[in-house]
Amino acid sequence: MAPVLPIIDFADWLSPTTTQEEKTAVAKALVDACRTVGFVYIINHRVSQEQLDDAFAWTKKLFDLPMEEKMLAPHPDGPAVHRGYSWPGLEKVSQVLGTKEDDEGKIVSELRKVQDCKESYEIGSEENKEQPNVWLPDSILPGFRTFTTSFYWTCWAAAQDILRALSLGLSLPDEDYLLRFHDGHNNQLRLLHYPPVPAKELESDTLARMPAHTDWSSITMLFQDDCGGLEVQTRQGEFVKAEPVKGAIIMNIGDLLMRWSNDILKSNLHRVTLPPRQDRFTGDERLTRARYSIPYFVSANVDSVIECLPSCTDEKNPPKYPPILHRDYRLMRASVQYETKGQKPAAVA
Ligand SMILES: O=C(O)CCC(=O)C(=O)O
Numbered sequence: 001m002a003p004v005l006p007i008i009d010f011a012d013w014l015s016p017t018t019t020q021e022e023k024t025a026v027a028k029a030l031v032d033a034c035r036t037v038g039f040v041y042i043i044n045h046r047v048s049q050e051q052l053d054d055a056f057a058w059t060k061k062l063f064d065l066p067m068e069e070k071m072l073a074p075h076p077d078g079p080a081v082h083r084g085y086s087w088p089g090l091e092k093v094s095q096v097l098g099t100k101e102d103d104e105g106k107i108v109s110e111l112r113k114v115q116d117c118k119e120s121y122e123i124g125s126e127e128n129k130e131q132p133n134v135w136l137p138d139s140i141l142p143g144f145r146t147f148t149t150s151f152y153w154t155c156w157a158a159a160q161d162i163l164r165a166l167s168l169g170l171s172l173p174d175e176d177y178l179l180r181f182h183d184g185h186n187n188q189l190r191l192l193h194y195p196p197v198p199a200k201e202l203e204s205d206t207l208a209r210m211p212a213h214t215d216w217s218s219i220t221m222l223f224q225d226d227c228g229g230l231e232v233q234t235r236q237g238e239f240v241k242a243e244p245v246k247g248a249i250i251m252n253i254g255d256l257l258m259r260w261s262n263d264i265l266k267s268n269l270h271r272v273t274l275p276p277r278q279d280r281f282t283g284d285e286r287l288t289r290a291r292y293s294i295p296y297f298v299s300a301n302v303d304s305v306i307e308c309l310p311s312c313t314d315e316k317n318p319p320k321y322p323p324i325l326h327r328d329y330r331l332m333r334a335s336v337q338y339e340t341k342g343q344k345p346a347a348v349a
C-alpha cells in the first residue's frame with residue numbers, strides 16, 4: 001500500500017547540477033505539506049542506509065544490556081537536563097489528558113494513569129554545556145559513544161538541508177534564515193525501544209507505547225524500523241498510519257516552528273500504537289513485536305528570541321504570539337513532561 005503522507009524527494013535539492021527552479025519546487029512541495037498534515041517522508045537525503053543500519057544495530061545493543069548496566073547512565077532527576085537513559089515509565093508524554101468535573105462539580109485536570117511502555121536514551125552535542133551528555137562507562141559498550149556522537153552530526157547535515165528548504169519555501173529573506181537560529185548544538189538524538197507487550201493491553205489502553213503528543217522542536221526527523229505503529233493525526237482529526245518506508249526520514253514540524261511561523265506550519269499530534277499487521281503478533285498472548293525508532297529533534301539555540309517570521313505575518317495576519325526566549329520556552333515544556341523526584345525502576349531501586 002502506498003504511504004498516505006506526502007513524499008518529498010530531496011534528490012533535486014542535493015544534485016550539484018540542480019537549478020534554482022528545481023530547488024524552489026522541492027521547497028514549495030515541502031512547505032505545502034507542512035501547512036496541512038505537518039508530516040512528510042523525505043527520500044534521497046544525506047543519511048545513508050549503511051549509517052542507518054549501524055544506528056539501529058547500536059540501539060539494539062544498548063537496550064539489550066541488563067537494566068543495572070543501563071542504569072549506569074541514568075536520566076538526571078527533574079526537567080532541566082534531558083540526557084541519558086530513561087527507564088520504562090519515567091517519561092510521561094502527555095500528563096494532562098483533558099478536564100473533567102470532580103464530585104463537587106469543579107473542573108479539574110484528568111491525569112493519565114497509563115504507563116508508557118518504552119525506554120529511551122538521549123544524546124546531545126558534546127559541546128552543549130547546559131545539557132551535558134550522560135554516558136555509560138566505555139567498557140560496557142565500547143564504540144557506542146564514538147558512533148552516536150558522529151551519527152548526531154550526520155543527522156544535523158540532513159537537518160540543515162531541510163531548514164534551508166523550509167526557509168526558501170516560506171519565502172524568508174534568504175535560504176539560511178532559519179539556520180542562523182540553529183547552530184546544531186541544541187539538537188537531541190533519541191534512541192527508543194518499545195519492548196514486546198500483550199496486544200490486548202494496548203487495545204484496552206492499560207499500557208501505551210507512546211500516547212498522542214506534539215513535539216516541541218523546530219523540526220523532528222524520525223527513523224523507524226519495519227515494525228510499524230506510528231500514527232499521525234490529520235487536520236480532519238483522524239489518525240492515519242505512517243507506514244515504515246525503508247531509509248526514509250519522517251520529518252515533522254514541532255510546536256516551536258508552528259509558533260514561530262504564526263501557525264502557518266502545523267505541528268500535528270502523533271502516537272505509537274499497535275503494529276498494524278496481524279503477523280506482527282506472536283504467541284498465545286499476542287505479544288507485539290519489539291519496536292525501535294530513532295528521532296532527532298532539531299531545536300533553535302537557547303538564546304534565540306522566537307518572534308514571528310517576517311514572511312508569516314502581514315496586515316491581515318498580525319503575530320499571534322509574543323516573542324519568547326527559546327530557553328524559557330523549553331523549560332516551560334519540559335517541566336510538564338518530567339516531574340520525577342528520585343523515582344527509580346523497581347529492578348534497581
Ligand atoms: O517512536 C516513534 O515512532 C515516535 C517517537 C516520537 O514521536 C517522539 O519521541 O516524540
Ligand SMILES: [Fe+2]
Pocket residue numbers: 213214215270
Ligand atoms: Fe514525537
